[in-house]
Amino acid sequence: QKEVEQNSGPLSVPEGAIASLNCTYSDRGSQSFFWYRQYSGKSPELIMSIYSNGDKEDGRFTAQLNKASQYVSLLIRDSQPSDSATYLCAVNQAGTALIFGKGTTLSVSS
Amino acid sequence: GAVVSQHPSWVICKSGTSVKIECRSLDFQATTMFWYRQFPKQSLMLMATSNEGSKATYEQGVEKDKFLINHASLTLSTLTVTSAHPEDSSFYICSARVRNTEAFFGQGTRLTVV
Numbered sequence: 001q002k003e004v005e006q007n008s009g010p011l012s013v014p015e016g017a018i019a020s021l022n023c024t025y026s027d028r029g030s031q032s033f034f035w036y037r038q039y040s041g042k043s044p045e046l047i048m049s050i051y052s053n054g055d056k057e058d059g060r061f062t063a064q065l066n067k068a069s070q071y072v073s074l075l076i077r078d079s080q081p082s083d084s085a086t087y088l089c090a091v092n093q094a095g096t097a098l099i100f101g102k103g104t105t106l107s108v109s110s
Numbered sequence: 111g112a113v114v115s116q117h118p119s120w121v122i123c124k125s126g127t128s129v130k131i132e133c134r135s136l137d138f139q140a141t142t143m144f145w146y147r148q149f150p151k152q153s154l155m156l157m158a159t160s161n162e163g164s165k166a167t168y169e170q171g172v173e174k175d176k177f178l179i180n181h182a183s184l185t186l187s188t189l190t191v192t193s194a195h196p197e198d199s200s201f202y203i204c205s206a207r208v209r210n211t212e213a214f215f216g217q218g219t220r221l222t223v224v
Contacts, residue, residue: 034212034213041201041220042217042218043116043203043215043216043217043218044154044203044215045215046212046213046214049212088153088154090213097144097156097159097213098144098156098205098213099156100153100154101153102152102153103153
């Protein structure tokens with residue numbers, strides 16, 4: 001059974017702080033890793049994708065991947081109240097459907 | 111990113127009736143589309159993988175005779191919930207893959223069966 005684990009939270013951070021979201025996965029054959037943001041009642045929106053070990057930065061977002069530890073994380077710098085949402089970690093192998101974690105709820109207070 | 115359009119965005123139907131949900135890739139051809147279901151405060155659960163021109167592959171526990179999937183063209187996949195019951199009320203979301211990497215999602219359909 002392929003699993004993706006996330007801490008459900010809620011993770012609460014003050015505005016301007018760094019939010020750190022973590023995810024572990026069970027399938028060592030996983031090749032692609034994604035972070036999606038989902039607002040209540042809406043469908044997921046792709047935030048970051050990462051395919052190789054190390055860091056990938058895009059604006060205020062940094063994704064980190066460690067395949068040896070089967071661990072992927074998302075850092076959000078200068079957190080804003082508009083970042084408050086549920087963040088879904090997803091992994092897959094080429095050609096297969098994404099397997100999602102249950103998501104971490106982030107709350108950024110102003 | 112690629113655009114995936116899902117329709118309707120919400121629907122209310124009577125118990126025992128059928129509901130069809132459409133998922134279209136607007137600016138690319140999607141050989142594979144995926145259908146997910148999400149209950150409140152739960153994660154997305156994959157229901158089935160839809161391949162153009164062939165039968166869908168259903169996940170374990172998903173009734174293929176209840177959730178009919180048709181992928182007649184490279185830009186359209188449909189999910190029909192047959193003989194809907196209140197327990198089928200959920201948020202249904204389709205997604206399509208681009209270049210075997212990122213998946214883009216439709217807007218989702220909120221189904222309420224009364």
